[in-house]
Amino acid sequence: xxxxxxxxxxxxxxxxxxxxxxxxxxxxxxxxxxxxxxxxxxxxxxxxxxxxxxxxxxxxxxxxxxxxxxxxxxxxxxxxxxxxxxxxxxxxxxxxxxxxxxxxxxxxxxxxxxxxxxxxxxxxxxxxxxxxxxxxxxxxxxxxxxxxxxxxxxxxxxxxxxxxxxxxxxxxxxxxxxxxxxxxxxxxxxxxxxxxxxx
Numbered sequence: 457x458x459x460x461x462x463x464x465x466x467x468x469x470x471x472x473x474x475x476x477x478x479x480x481x482x483x484x485x486x487x488x489x490x491x492x493x494x495x496x497x498x499x500x501x502x503x504x505x506x507x508x509x510x511x512x513x514x515x516x517x518x519x520x521x522x523x524x525x526x527x528x529x530x531x532x533x534x535x536x537x538x539x540x541x542x543x544x545x546x547x548x549x550x551x552x553x554x555x556x557x558x559x560x561x562x563x564x565x566x567x568x569x570x571x572x573x574x575x576x577x578x579x580x581x582x583x584x585x586x587x588x589x590x591x592x593x594x595x596x597x598x599x600x601x602x603x604x605x606x607x608x609x610x611x612x613x614x615x616x617x618x619x620x621x622x623x624x625x626x627x628x629x630x631x632x633x634x635x636x637x638x639x640x641x642x643x644x645x646x647x648x649x650x651x652x653x654x655x
Contacts, residue, residue: 467531475522482522486515489532493539499608500543502597510546514539536613540623547601587653595645603638610635 462470462484473481493514498507518535525534596604605624609615621628 468527471522471525471527471531474519475525482519485531489535490515492532493535496536496608496612497539497543499596499612500540500547500605502604506546510542511539514542517542537623540609540613544605544624547605551601591646591649591653592642594649595642598645599638599641602634603641606631606634607638607642 462481465473465481465484467485467488470481470485474485490511494507494511497511497514498504501507501510514535517538521538525531529537596607599607602624606620609620609623610617615623617628617631620631624631
């Protein structure tokens with residue numbers, strides 16, 4: 457496949473070529489979808505470095521598992537699921553480590569409060585829409601990983617409850633209750649952040 461063929465080919469054609477071992481075709485797929493995959497990783501991890509690492513790992517996994525891709529969904533959707541699963545694994549790992557380190561934390565170090573990250577407010581936000589996007593971004597960062605993940609999967613990925621439950625390894629009832637509390641908490645956080653910005 458020539459460069460010109462690749463840039464005008466649709467994803468399905470590129471996927472078929474990639475499944476035959478055409479690395480250049482796969483590179484074209486990466487170029488098309490890498491921003492979306494990074495954005496999804498960042499919305500879940502809230503950390504640029506981790507998002508870069510995990511999106512790169514997702515592309516490696518995507519290449520390795522490409523033969524398993526049946527084309528039931530679009531390639532972009534399939535890759536998004538790959539990166540979401542990697543992020544969930546990483547978040548679970550961090551949660552375990554955090555629990556262990558909080559339990560091991562010494563009273564002399566000032567307890568948990570002093571270890572908490574400081575929420576910084578960006579005073580130079582421009583347009584209202586940009587401000588709102590940043591507020592939502594900040595508020596998402598303050599949610600627990602369970603609440604943030606369920607919101608991201610439902611609101612940004614349009615995943616159904618059943619699919620979210622399968623991805624997160626919990627019941628549909630748990631998904632619904634997390635989503636309910638996550639929305640409520642997000643609304644409160646957004647109001648708080650807006651009030652901070654107005655001060």
